[in-house]
Amino acid sequence: MRPFDYVEPETLDEALETLAADPDDTVVMAGGTSLVILMKQDLVRPARVLGLRRIEALRAVDERRDVLALFLL
Amino acid sequence: VSQHRIRFTLNGASVDVTVPAERLLLDLLREDLRKTGTKDGCSVGVCGLCTVQVDGAPLSACLVLATQVDGAAVRTIEGLASPLQETFIDEGGFQCGICTSGQLMTADALLRAKPDATDAEINDWQMGNLCRCTGYYGIARAIAKARDGG
Numbered sequence: 503m504r505p506f507d508y509v510e511p512e513t514l515d516e517a518l519e520t521l522a523a524d525p526d527d528t529v530v531m532a533g534g535t536s537l538v539i540l541m542k543q544d545l546v547r548p549a550r551v552l553g554l555r556r557i558e559a560l561r562a563v564d565e566r567r568d569v570l571a572l573f574l575l
Numbered sequence: 576v577s578q579h580r581i582r583f584t585l586n587g588a589s590v591d592v593t594v595p596a597e598r599l600l601l602d603l604l605r606e607d608l609r610k611t612g613t614k615d616g617c618s619v620g621v622c623g624l625c626t627v628q629v630d631g632a633p634l635s636a637c638l639v640l641a642t643q644v645d646g647a648a649v650r651t652i653e654g655l656a657s658p659l660q661e662t663f664i665d666e667g668g669f670q671c672g673i674c675t676s677g678q679l680m681t682a683d684a685l686l687r688a689k690p691d692a693t694d695a696e697i698n699d700w701q702m703g704n705l706c707r708c709t710g711y712y713g714i715a716r717a718i719a720k721a722r723d724g725g
Contacts, residue, residue, distance in 0.1 A: 505576040508596035508642055538599075538638045539619050551596065555643065 503542050510553040514560070520552055528552055581645040585610070586654025594641045601625050601636035604651060612652035612676050616705075623704030626677035627651050633684040633703075652676035657683050659721045668717035670708035678704045682718045692722055 511517040521528050527549035531537050540546040554560055577596045584590065585608065594603060604610045604627070616624030618637045625636040628650040659682050662668065669675040678701065685692055685700040692700070697718050706714060 503597045503599075505595060505597050507577040508579060508640070509577070510642070534640060534643065535620055535635075535638050538640065541597075542618065551640075553640075553642070 503538075504544065504547055506541075506548050507550045508553060509550060510556045512556045512558075514557055517552060517554065517557060520550075524550065530554060579642045579645070581642055583644045583646060584648045586650055592641075596640070596642060598641040599637060600627070600639040600641050600644055600649075603641040604636060604649075610651050610653050614673055614676060616673070616677075621705070622674070623677045623681065624674055626680045626704060628680055628684050631684060631687060633681045633700075635703075650680070652679060655679060655683060657686075657721070658725045659683055659686070659717065662717040662720040662725055663714070666717035666720055667713040668710070669713070670706075670710045674704055674706045678706070678714055682714075682721070685718070686722055690722065692718075694719060697722075 509520055511520060521530065529537060529546060529548040530552050532554050537546065537551070541548070578593050579596060580591070580593045582589065582591045590608065592603070592607065601613065601615055604613050605615065613627055613636055614624040615637065616622035620635040620638040623635065626633050627636045628634070629639070629644055629647050657679070659679055663675065663679065668678070681700055681704050685697065689696060694715070697715055701714065701718070
């Protein structure tokens with residue numbers, strides 16, 4: 503796997519800022535079971551991986567809208 | 576390349592290491608920490624050889640970045656003490672042995688989560704652990720025997 507930088511923001515705002523600053527070279531990772539394979543196979547070559555595991559707001563089951571949103575981090 | 580200090584427990588013992596972002600949990604375990612009981616098979620999360628428990632859940636260590644276990648409790652085959660180890664012997668739950676540590680880590684996670692797992696649940700949970708000798712009946716018997724009290 504190619505080297506990359508890893509960042510783990512603690513808030514959604516921080517995560518969105520990081521993503522907006524360099525959208526082409528940043529990939530977002532939840533569990534990583536798809537992304538890590540793609541990186542191992544050199545199909546995705548990000549400069550930066552943005553991990554979502556510390557973002558409390560994404561640890562939720564959201565039933566407020568028409569759809570059921572599951573954030574399984 | 577970012578470096579990350581991570582702290583977690585491995586089989587109950589504290590680990591404090593600094594790793595590059597791309598270090599995989601599997602390589603950290605086998606190469607840095609010399610815990611070679613966890614095997615490397617397909618490397619793409621399909622075969623289950625590298626199954627370890629992270630906070631009790633069976634995961635493929637070949638797809639987990641070491642940074643992702645910061646703060647977690649990791650268990651490997653070296654830390655397993657389960658009746659399953661005896662029942663695998665009793666029932667011939669292995670042939671060549673390459674899949675055994677992964678099979679055991681999944682089966683142990685199952686019996687901790689569901690001590691009364693049905694035979695169907697045993698099959699479901701073990702689906703992610705391939706046995707290339709096709710010794711599945713022995714494995715399933717061994718897990719059922721441990722469930723039933725050995």
